[in-house]
Amino acid sequence: MRVIPISPAAGCDDESGEVPKLDLPLARREFLKGSGVLIGTLATGSVLATLAPSTVWAVELTVLSQAEGEALIKLGRTLYPHARLPDAVYALLAKDLDGAAAVDANLARQLSEGIAGLNKATGGSFAKANDVKRLSAVKAIEGTPFFATVRGKCITSLYDNDMAYAVFGYPGASFDKGGYITRGFQDLKWLPAPDLQASPKPFMG
Numbered sequence: 001m002r003v004i005p006i007s008p009a010a011g012c013d014d015e016s017g018e019v020p021k022l023d024l025p026l027a028r029r030e031f032l033k034g035s036g037v038l039i040g041t042l043a044t045g046s047v048l049a050t051l052a053p054s055t056v057w058a059v060e061l062t063v064l065s066q067a068e069g070e071a072l073i074k075l076g077r078t079l080y081p082h083a084r085l086p087d088a089v090y091a092l093l094a095k096d097l098d099g100a101a102a103v104d105a106n107l108a109r110q111l112s113e114g115i116a117g118l119n120k121a122t123g124g125s126f127a128k129a130n131d132v133k134r135l136s137a138v139k140a141i142e143g144t145p146f147f148a149t150v151r152g153k154c155i156t157s158l159y160d161n162d163m164a165y166a167v168f169g170y171p172g173a174s175f176d177k178g179g180y181i182t183r184g185f186q187d188l189k190w191l192p193a194p195d196l197q198a199s200p201k202p203f204m205g
Helices: 028-032 047-051 066-079 087-101 105-121 131-140 145-159 162-168
Strands: 037-041 056-060
Touching (some): 037 087, 047 162, 066 087, 066 131, 087 105, 087 145, 087 162, 105 145
Antiparallel strands (some): 037 056
């Protein structure tokens, strides 16, 4: 299970009125080589905002550029749309693919070429295109190796992390706590309560 490290927010100094710059661990040489940083904020009042020490999140990329990372975020959201999941969760997809591309030149080329194709199909920027154009461009690449790579990585990147668990209300593994029988066996608030015939009371021995 993984989370995006969220550092204390860079707030405004009440006395000076100045907003301090984010202290990001990014060397100039690395930036010039094409790596990028994805930065965003969590919506105030959201589930993750109430759990995190700050609403600011950042993900550093080593191979992909910021624009490519943003395109992968939008691609992940197009493939698996969840209005309740913030971009911070979809940024894990970009981070994981970037990490894999760092040790696989062929994958790095596949990602760059695939994103370039999506940009071309949407008139210049897949990340900035509207939902209709993005969906049309994604449907056009179904069955390609690039499509399969990203879709496959979505399964683990988007759903196997503590942030997604918090948003969807999944309490995590319970084997070491005795199972779910006495700790939330039927506490899913987003499903209708089943009748006793469909879901009888558990046998407690």
